[in-house]
Every structure is written in C-alpha cells, then in structure tokens.
Amino acid sequence: MEKEITTEEKIIQAAKSAFLEHGMAGARMQDIADRAGINKALLHYYFRSKEKLFEIIFKEAFFKLVPQLNEILSHDDDFFIIIRKVVAVYIETIGKNSYIAPFLAHEINRNPERVINMLEENVGRKIPFEKLVLAYQTSITSKQIRPIGPDMLLVNIISLCIFPFIGRPIIKHVLSMDEDAFSDFIDRRKVEVAEFIINAIKL
Amino acid sequence: MEKEITTEEKIIQAAKSAFLEHGMAGARMQDIADRAGINKALLHYYFRSKEKLFEIIFKEAFFKLVPQLNEILSHDDDFFIIIRKVVAVYIETIGKNSYIAPFLAHEINRNPERVINMLEENVGRKIPFEKLVLAYQTSITSKQIRPIGPDMLLVNIISLCIFPFIGRPIIKHVLSMDEDAFSDFIDRRKVEVAEFIINAIKL
DNA sequence: TGCAGTTTTAACCAAATGGTTAAACTAATT
C-alpha cells in the first residue's frame, strides 16, 4: 500500500489546520512547522512566504463547495427539487469541513479584493447561479411560487445553510447542545431548511 | 457647547475601529495609538494591555443588540407581530454598526469560552428567548403555525438577519451591487425576511 | 566511489510588536 506522505502534503495539512484555527493574522509559521513535524526553514523552502501558503489554503477552502453545486444545477430538475438538493449538499459539505465557514467569513471581510480577484480569475469554476435564476423564473411564470426576487431568495438560502456553522459556539451554548446534539441539529437541517424555504415561497 | 472628548473616549473610538477592522490578532497597538492621535505609552497608561482593551470593545459590540430585543419581547404581541418587530430591529441595529457582525463572528469562534463566560456573568442582560419560545408554543396550540421546533425557528431567524452582513463582500460582488444597492437590499430585508419566515411557518 | 541534485537542519537576522520606565508637562491646591 502507498502510504507515503510527502513533506509538501504534511505542510499543507498543518497549514490548513493552523489557518482554519487562527486565521491568517493569528497563525504562526513556527506553529505550522511544528504541526508538520519539520523545521521552519523547510517551510519557506517549499512555500516561499506566509502569504503564498495562505493563498493555497484559502483557495482550497473557497472552492470546496463549488463542484457539487455545478453537478446539481446541470440537471433540469423541478425548482423545489433543486432547492432540496442544494440545501442538502451545502449543509453536508460545510458540515464535513466545519471550520471552513468561520475561516472564510473572516478572511473574506478582511480582504474582499482577494475574493473578487479569485472569482474573476476562475471564471471556469464559478457557481452557475444563472441556472438557478432561470429555474426560479420558470417557477414564477408557472405561478408555482411567490415573486420574492431571485437575489432575496438566493441570499436567504445561503444564509440558512451557512450561518449555523459560523454562530455555532453561541448556538450550542444558548440552546444547551453538546457536540452530538449540534451534529443532530445540523442533520435535521439538511431536510428541514429546504422545507422551510419551499413553504415560504410556494403558492 | 460641551465638545470635550476625553483621551479615554478617543482611545475607545480608535480601538473600536481598529479591532472591528482587523480583529484582535490583526489589530496593532501602535495603529490604535495613531488613530487616537496619541502616544503608545498613553494607551497602556489608560488600558493596561491589549487584552483588556479588547475585552471592552468586544463586550460593547456583543451587548449592542440585547436591550431592544428585551423591549420588544416585553410586550405580549401576537407571534407574527413579534417576528416582524424582532427582524426589523435586528437588521436595523446590525446595519447601523455593520462591521460588528463579521467581527463578532470571528472572535466568537476564536475564543468561544469568552462568550460563554460573558453570558453567564451577565445573566441580567441575557436575551429573553424563553418569552419567544412561549409565544411560539401558544401559536402551536392555537394551530396558527406548523410545528417546526423552536430551536430550528430561532436559528433560522437569526441566520436570515445576520448572515448578509457577514457575507457582504461576496454578496455584493456576485449580485453586482455597490454600497447603495446593498443598503437598499438590506432595507428591503427588514420587512421581506419577516414575511418570508411567516409564510414558511403559518398554516 | 564520487558526483549532482534535492531535502533538511541549525544558526542567524532585521523588523515589528506588546509593554515598561523615567522624566516632563499641566492644572488645580496650599
């Protein structure tokens, strides 16, 4: 069996955990080196600077959610089916990498230009929101849903999927949940959020 | 006219803007001193350490939202009225101090214990969620709304109110909004989010 | 074995950072 982990991979792993935990400003190169079990100089040998290393982690985190959405939206499903799938996939993926949401939330606000540049460089991997908007408009004309406005709806969907992971510590405390209870809660949301949205818009 | 701004106030002001902009880890004492137009030593003269200064800003930010909610929930309104009021007040207050949301989001995840301790020290100023839960249960028994579960509903309300301010830079970019357009968008949300929620749960 | 290229390390450096100190300035009080 091929169990060889290259130093590069070890570094990426270490950097990921350090950055997700402390953010760009809070993470320390020495700490990353320690987590990877290597020397600090070796870190700079592989990735010239903190900025460079960070860029890699940031991009990986940022684009983690895109491909699945692409897949879903490529089918020509009914609008409600799309919503159910999108919600389930979104919550599932974020839940699996659950420290990605607060990390991105912070870095996106600290350096918005980075996001904008990334999105424009990577036109190929862009989330195809147009498809969603199209399905929305079809549902409008067929009087299936209320005219809430596609922007409003989109932001509502994303909010409901992502926010619980950002507010997690307070949610857990205020609602007296331990890790397991929170995990159950998220599981239920995978279907309940979709039904919530559908009820909110269906005629 | 009394226009005397004490050095202490200047520092707090400066610290607030610096912390909200860069977070605890990213903010620099020298920068705070500069913004306040004073010497760095003077900063330490008034507030012994960065940690102490941060604590003050953090608490102020954290408790900014509480009092109005307390007021709303003290009336015995219909559940739907409560939802409309809560949503409007929440979005309004966060919108007025719009960098509070991403700031709190980050710090809350970086140091969850701080939040928990704060909430337990300040039992007096706690948001009275019990009242909301009570109004919820009344609506359930009178068959006014679906049984979605109070936790689920609460998290949904908060998500819809807060998230747009955290995701603001991406939202603005993806939906091609400038500051004014985003501001309009938020204004519309003050009523539309409430209607969205009510439609989602009413029978 | 010897050589060339890569990987790893220990030692080091300049800049930045949070924090301290001791002295100077200011404005009431005696």
Next chain:
DNA sequence: AATTAGTTTAACCATTTGGTTAAAACTGCA
C-alpha cells in the same frame, strides 16, 4: 512659589515573528 496628583511623552527593552543563509544529510546514478 511649592506641592501634588493626574496626564503625556520619548526612549527603551525583551520577545516574537517572518524570513534568510550556508552547510550538512540524503538521494539516485554514473
């Protein structure tokens, strides 16, 4: 004018941090 308490400053310090350098250890291969 002298005292005093509070305020402000310049100079300084120890530590941390991101980053560099030069040499050592390891690798495959002629």
